[in-house]
Amino acid sequence: MGQDKVKSVRGQVHIMPERCKGCGFCIQFCPNQVLAESDETNQKGYHFPYVAKPDECIACNLCEAICPDFVISVTADKDKEAASV
Amino acid sequence: MNQKKNEISALSLLREERMPHIWCPGCGLGTVLNAFLNALIKSELPLEKMAVVSGIGCTGRTAGYVKLDSFHTTHGRAIPFATGLKLANPELNVVVVSGDGDLASIGGNHLIHAARRNMDITIICVNNFNYGMTGGQVAPTTPLTARTSTSPYGCSEPPFSLPSLVAAAGGAYVARWTAMHVRQMTKAFVEAMLKPGFSFVEVISPCPTQYGRKNQQATGLAQMNYYRDNSVIKHGADPQDVSIEFNGTITVGKFVDIERPTFSDLREEIVGAKFNPESKA
Amino acid sequence: MSSNGPLTGEFFMNGDIACAEGGISAGCRFFAGYPITPATEVAERMAERLPEIGGTFIQMEDEIASMAAILGGSWGGAKSMTSTSGPGFSLMMENLGLGAMLETPCVLVNVQRAGPSTGLPTAPQQGDMMQARWGSHGLYPMIALAPCSPQEIFDLTIKAFNLSEKYRTPVLVMADESVGHMSEKVVIPPPEEIELVSRKKPTAPPGEYIPYKPDDDLVPPMGLTGEGYYFHVTGLTHDERGYPDMSADAQERLIRRLINKIELNKNDIIEVEEDQIEGADVVVCSYGISARVALLAIKSAREEGIKVGMLRLVTVWPFPDQRIREVATKIKAFVVPELNNGQIALEVERCAGGAAETVLVGHMGGAVHDPQVILEAIRKAAK
Numbered sequence: 001m002g003q004d005k006v007k008s009v010r011g012q013v014h015i016m017p018e019r020c021k022g023c024g025f026c027i028q029f030c031p032n033q034v035l036a037e038s039d040e041t042n043q044k045g046y047h048f049p050y051v052a053k054p055d056e057c058i059a060c061n062l063c064e065a066i067c068p069d070f071v072i073s074v075t076a077d078k079d080k081e082a083a084s085v
Numbered sequence: 086m087n088q089k090k091n092e093i094s095a096l097s098l099l100r101e102e103r104m105p106h107i108w109c110p111g112c113g114l115g116t117v118l119n120a121f122l123n124a125l126i127k128s129e130l131p132l133e134k135m136a137v138v139s140g141i142g143c144t145g146r147t148a149g150y151v152k153l154d155s156f157h158t159t160h161g162r163a164i165p166f167a168t169g170l171k172l173a174n175p176e177l178n179v180v181v182v183s184g185d186g187d188l189a190s191i192g193g194n195h196l197i198h199a200a201r202r203n204m205d206i207t208i209i210c211v212n213n214f215n216y217g218m219t220g221g222q223v224a225p226t227t228p229l230t231a232r233t234s235t236s237p238y239g240c241s242e243p244p245f246s247l248p249s250l251v252a253a254a255g256g257a258y259v260a261r262w263t264a265m266h267v268r269q270m271t272k273a274f275v276e277a278m279l280k281p282g283f284s285f286v287e288v289i290s291p292c293p294t295q296y297g298r299k300n301q302q303a304t305g306l307a308q309m310n311y312y313r314d315n316s317v318i319k320h321g322a323d324p325q326d327v328s329i330e331f332n333g334t335i336t337v338g339k340f341v342d343i344e345r346p347t348f349s350d351l352r353e354e355i356v357g358a359k360f361n362p363e364s365k366a
Numbered sequence: 367m368s369s370n371g372p373l374t375g376e377f378f379m380n381g382d383i384a385c386a387e388g389g390i391s392a393g394c395r396f397f398a399g400y401p402i403t404p405a406t407e408v409a410e411r412m413a414e415r416l417p418e419i420g421g422t423f424i425q426m427e428d429e430i431a432s433m434a435a436i437l438g439g440s441w442g443g444a445k446s447m448t449s450t451s452g453p454g455f456s457l458m459m460e461n462l463g464l465g466a467m468l469e470t471p472c473v474l475v476n477v478q479r480a481g482p483s484t485g486l487p488t489a490p491q492q493g494d495m496m497q498a499r500w501g502s503h504g505l506y507p508m509i510a511l512a513p514c515s516p517q518e519i520f521d522l523t524i525k526a527f528n529l530s531e532k533y534r535t536p537v538l539v540m541a542d543e544s545v546g547h548m549s550e551k552v553v554i555p556p557p558e559e560i561e562l563v564s565r566k567k568p569t570a571p572p573g574e575y576i577p578y579k580p581d582d583d584l585v586p587p588m589g590l591t592g593e594g595y596y597f598h599v600t601g602l603t604h605d606e607r608g609y610p611d612m613s614a615d616a617q618e619r620l621i622r623r624l625i626n627k628i629e630l631n632k633n634d635i636i637e638v639e640e641d642q643i644e645g646a647d648v649v650v651c652s653y654g655i656s657a658r659v660a661l662l663a664i665k666s667a668r669e670e671g672i673k674v675g676m677l678r679l680v681t682v683w684p685f686p687d688q689r690i691r692e693v694a695t696k697i698k699a700f701v702v703p704e705l706n707n708g709q710i711a712l713e714v715e716r717c718a719g720g721a722a723e724t725v726l727v728g729h730m731g732g733a734v735h736d737p738q739v740i741l742e743a744i745r746k747a748a749k
Contacts, residue, residue, distance in 0.1 A: 155597075198431070
């Protein structure tokens with residue numbers, strides 16, 4: 001069935017902690033629970049997210065899309081992009 | 086990932102020099118803005134021909150954050166302003182982004198007439214069930230029994246169901262999503278902008294500081310979870326059947342998507358044809 | 367009647383029609399309005415004529431929408447106009463303020479009728495003159511013109527458009543029912559003989575254009591929507607970039623410039639018509655239909671040997687403070703006939719500063735003055 005040719009996309013999550021207002025949307029709605037709340041706070045006192053499970057990120061971009069403060073961007077991991085199937 | 090096509094990023098359409106925006110932690114407006122910027126890119130509409138018009142209120146501030154020709158006008162009057170803009174320059178793609186109070190209370194008359202005319206503009210109506218900017222007063226969308234600063238004992242007026250109102254008035258495209266439904270909301274914005282005629286997308290969105298706090302949902306997350314747990318997707322639902330009761334089911338989806346001649350189509354047909362062929366009527 | 371453009375020739379038309387044609391000759395191609403006596407004919411004429419000439423007419427759902435729509439129309443690049451009377455004028459006030467704040471060229475015609483409230487829809491009054499200056503809330507300047515005949519309403523509608531484009535401001539044409547519904551000869555020159563002014567375009571390219579950075583004349587060039595300028599404009603107090611700035615400092619800077627934009631350019635804007643001021647004992651200072659009615663009184667007074675001059679305000683706002691002050695030092699009295707209980711008379715009195723008496727010949731409206739009453743006032747003032 002060509003299973004060995006199917007490669008899954010992985011992603012890298014980039015966070016700008018200083019912009020975060022601690023709403024928690026990204027943490028809550030990530031389908032793979034990749035993000036978690038940091039114990040640290042930014043200058044405004046908000047707990048920003050950190051990438052708790054980097055290997056689980058599938059570059060779905062939901063965190064980037066749902067963030068109200070434009071804190072997050074996601075890049076798909078090029079090495080692991082699907083080869084021709 | 087079509088990374089070649091999407092060379093413009095959502096961030097590049099944001100007025101960075103005006104960040105951070107004024108919206109509260111947990112407010113859904115940033116998410117709606119995010120979706121709108123992504124929708125602009127996905128729509129492939131020429132950016133220089135976009136015009137964003139807003140009214141007064143928290144949602145109204147959206148116009149000031151997008152890097153497009155944008156107009157922050159008077160309370161309730163974004164729609165007639167947008168009408169003038171579109172009629173003077175039909176090449177413009179005009180989007181009104183405003184709140185439930187602005188569009189359906191003080192602006193209600195303009196909302197129904199523009200829908201009646203099937204004016205070729207797109208409306209993004211962010212509904213947070215109250216007047217947030219001024220401290221959380223009751224709105225024509227506030228569910229019965231909900232508390233607001235001007236309904237301290239519980240709202241005792243039945244609310245409008247905005248899809249019902251707009252569909253009845255003649256809107257050609259009527260959809261509702263919540264701020265949690267980022268992908269569907271983005272897609273709805275694209276469809277609405279591309280569709281000729283009066284397109285209306287209602288987005289139910291958290292207002293933690295005002296509506297939320299007064300109604301035991303004091304965080305944006307609490308409200309987003311409520312949307313997740315209580316939204317039911319029903320494309321094609323009868324717009325008369327999608328009222329939202331206090332903490333009740335939120336029916337979301339695309340309710341109306343019909344073909345109707347636009348204001349300009351009819352004008353051309355009935356008036357313009359009488360005069361010279363180049364008349365924009 | 368059919369034509370592909372502005373009319374040319376001599377016509378017998380009423381003031382409302384002449385006003386619409388003035389707009390058309392001025393280049394107005396967008397009209398949004400609402401029916402109201404005695405201004406309805408302006409809208410009706412526009413509804414007939416604009417489709418003929420490639421313009422757009424829309425009857426909006428109310429006057430508030432009409433004013434908002436013409437602001438939008440102007441930002442969309444069209445010379446835009448609306449017409450109304452007292453009750454609609456009141457409704458338009460908020461958006462008139464928006465027009466002043468956004469610095470939007472447009473023309474608002476008020477064919478005044480007797481008020482307050484529903485009043486006498488089919489009868490004249492000049493009761494909105496102070497409202498014309500101060501009707502919207504807050505601080506802003508205004509330009510208002512007062513025609514006294516169908517010919518003049520045609521001419522002044524063109525002037526209104528030119529001033530609104532030059533100074534990026536709404537301009538009011540304060541007519542009244544008698545002028546609006548009076549039919550007289552109107553000479554419409556061919557388009558090539560009519561001087562038209564259009565808003566200044568930016569010289570800076572998109573990316574460098576600063577929306578509210580003024581030139582030396584205090585007027586910022588106006589970028590056109592849809593050309594990639596990506597400007598933001600707001601009714602909030604704003605900085606030169608157009609972004610909201612909630613400081614007292616920004617308020618001082620912006621509002622001072624808005625006010626000065628008209629104030630310091632007064633000499634270009636103000637127009638008065640004078641007759642025999644030199645050597646006069648009494649000067650009749652009036653505007654609109656009242657000035658015209660006063661002509662008979664002035665003629666009679668002169669026949670009686672009274673040295674009476676006339677100072678007719680063509681522009682009522684900005685008010686010609688300086689000229690009134692000058693004239694006041696040389697005469698005994700101003701006689702101010704107006705169809706109200708004293709509005710512009712207050713301005714005359716203010717500027718005369720006691721150097722000359724100011725005699726109001728008021729009238730609550732519903733009809734025009736009896737010239738005899740004005741004559742009586744002139745006689746008395748001359749003693």
